[in-house]
Amino acid sequence: MNILLLPNTAKNxxxxxxxxxxxxxxxxxxxxxxxxDIIKIGIxxxxxxxxxxxxxxxxxxxLSDINCQTAPPKKLPLSVVLALPxxxxxxxxxxxxxxxxxxxxxxxxxxxxxxxxxxSPLLSKIDDYIHEGLQQACDTIPMKVSLHKRLKPFVEDxxxxxxxxxxxxxxxxxANNSFNQICQRNTPTVMVIGAEGxxxxxxxxxxxxxxxxxxxxxxxxxxxxxxxxxxxxxxxxA
Amino acid sequence: MNILLLPNTAKNxxxxxxxxxxxxxxxxxxxxxxxxDIIKIGIxxxxxxxxxxxxxxxxxxxLSDINCQTAPPKKLPLSVVLALPxxxxxxxxxxxxxxxxxxxxxxxxxxxxxxxxxxSPLLSKIDDYIHEGLQQACDTIPMKVSLHKRLKPFVEDxxxxxxxxxxxxxxxxxANNSFNQICQRNTPTVMVIGAEGxxxxxxxxxxxxxxxxxxxxxxxxxxxxxxxxxxxxxxxxA
Numbered sequence: 001m002n003i004l005l006l007p008n009t010a011k012n013x014x015x016x017x018x019x020x021x022x023x024x025x026x027x028x029x030x031x032x033x034x035x036x037d038i039i040k041i042g043i044x045x046x047x048x049x050x051x052x053x054x055x056x057x058x059x060x061x062x063l064s065d066i067n068c069q070t071a072p073p074k075k076l077p078l079s080v081v082l083a084l085p086x087x088x089x090x091x092x093x094x095x096x097x098x099x100x101x102x103x104x105x106x107x108x109x110x111x112x113x114x115x116x117x118x119x120s121p122l123l124s125k126i127d128d129y130i131h132e133g134l135q136q137a138c139d140t141i142p143m144k145v146s147l148h149k150r151l152k153p154f155v156e157d158x159x160x161x162x163x164x165x166x167x168x169x170x171x172x173x174x175a176n177n178s179f180n181q182i183c184q185r186n187t188p189t190v191m192v193i194g195a196e197g198x199x200x201x202x203x204x205x206x207x208x209x210x211x212x213x214x215x216x217x218x219x220x221x222x223x224x225x226x227x228x229x230x231x232x233x234x235x236x237x238a
Numbered sequence: 239m240n241i242l243l244l245p246n247t248a249k250n251x252x253x254x255x256x257x258x259x260x261x262x263x264x265x266x267x268x269x270x271x272x273x274x275d276i277i278k279i280g281i282x283x284x285x286x287x288x289x290x291x292x293x294x295x296x297x298x299x300x301l302s303d304i305n306c307q308t309a310p311p312k313k314l315p316l317s318v319v320l321a322l323p324x325x326x327x328x329x330x331x332x333x334x335x336x337x338x339x340x341x342x343x344x345x346x347x348x349x350x351x352x353x354x355x356x357x358s359p360l361l362s363k364i365d366d367y368i369h370e371g372l373q374q375a376c377d378t379i380p381m382k383v384s385l386h387k388r389l390k391p392f393v394e395d396x397x398x399x400x401x402x403x404x405x406x407x408x409x410x411x412x413a414n415n416s417f418n419q420i421c422q423r424n425t426p427t428v429m430v431i432g433a434e435g436x437x438x439x440x441x442x443x444x445x446x447x448x449x450x451x452x453x454x455x456x457x458x459x460x461x462x463x464x465x466x467x468x469x470x471x472x473x474x475x476a
Contacts, residue, residue, distance in 0.1 A: 002459050073456065073457040073458050092463075095461070096460070096461065096463075096464040099458055099459075099460050099461065099464060100458065100460065100464065100468070101458055136459060136460070136461060137458040137459055137460065138457065138458065138459060139458065179475060180475060180476075217474060217475060218311065218474060219311040219376065220311050220337060220338065220339055220375040220376065220377065220474070221240050221337075221374060221375055221376060222334070222337050222338065222374070222375065223333070223334065223337065223374060225330075225334075225463075225467075226334040226337060226338065226467050229463075229464050229467030229468050229471065230338070230467055230468070230470075230471030230474055230475065231471075232468075233467065233468030233469075233471045233472065234471065234472075234475055236455060236456060236458070236468055237417060237418060237455060237468065237472055238418075
């Protein structure tokens with residue numbers, strides 16, 4: 001946690017009461033706060049800034065002098081279509097993609113996605129992971145995420161509007177073109193990435209028919225988390 | 239597992255017996271092998287190729303027609319000096335850095351490294367994680383890893399020889415220069431990365447005195463795993 005992210009309701013206040021256990025624990029054990037300390041904060045969907053620790057009691061920390069006038073970092077010009085990965089990997093990916101500044105994520109089904117992943121209780125915690133990612137990276141604007149349990153209708157009916165006026169690529173180990181040949185930096189991009197086992201040829205063709213160019217990133221096949229960070233990192237380092 | 243990596247002792251054989259439980263499980267449950275199937279293999283420190291499933295019994299699978307004549311993918315011109323992270327993160331980082339083709343990793347102590355991390359039983363499994371990474375990425379040449387429990391002697395006595403004739407950078411959120419300004423692609427590089435909490439200013443100065451240029455990757459602060467993948471990915475996509 002590099003900033004404490006307050007809810008949007010704090011935006012017109014100068015004070016705020018923190019009562020949730022996880023945050024109190026972090027403030028006491030990691031930041032080891034004392035009255036009078038200044039901490040870095042952000043307000044959801046608003047600006048970054050600071051607040052002062054005004055009071056500490058066993059179940060509450062009171063912030064005062066809330067002052068947020070710094071714009072959050074820009075998002076990347078990047079949307080990701082991601083085959084739903086297994087639950088533990090989903091958490092880390094939501095966190096990391098938020099931290100890197102991905103604008104939007106479409107979680108889709110795929111042949112190799114286990115049906116049980118769609119029943120995972122972790123799916124209902126996606127907003128928590130995004131919150132964690134914002135606090136990690138000092139950002140205040142949540143990444144948008146939507147779930148699409150049926151791949152073919154998503155690709156045929158929704159994807160065309162999503163990729164209009166953007167470059168669209170599908171990262172796939174057995175593609176003919178390389179990422180470097182095809183992908184321009186600093187260009188709004190929709191990137192499609194498979195999860196464990198990747199997409200099957202039928203699915204790659206579905207995406208390709210809509211204009212997604214299959215690209216590989218070399219001979220090395222990376223785990224999904226690793227591949228997502230490498231690919232998004234290209235835009236971060238642009 | 240995208241290839242099955244056989245020990246170097248298999249290099250002059252045409253047959254090999256697989257008896258270890260984890261591999262047998264993968265062959266049966268994931269690859270669902272039958273007699274006559276051709277599988278992708280590699281021989282440690284040698285080439286990539288194929289073998290045939292010659293026989294299947296409850297505790298053994300026999301490979302025949304071992305034929306390895308394809309060179310493994312090139313390594314990246316990259317060594318990483320990494321503050322020892324917590325054990326679960328260490329496993330994934332060893333796996334991912336191996337998969338991406340990092341040549342060498344120096345695991346070092348830092349002020350913010352918990353002393354208990356150096357006692358973790360997972361430290362003795364580093365070779366297993368590298369093995370996993372090679373099988374993931376279809377590589378056969380293990381990444382070199384060494385442990386350095388005392389940071390100052392490492393930086394003052396060993397690092398100069400390591401960074402001779404290479405560009406050396408230390409990734410640090412509060413650096414003045416950006417990675418893009420400083421880091422040239424396709425150039426042998428030593429990259430220094432902190433773990434949870436990063437390096438303290440004293441440690442950054444220690445590295446800087448030896449010629450490591452502090453660089454940031456923008457306003458966003460990433461988790462260690464995420465940062466490592468983004469930074470190494472720069473060389474992978476070069």
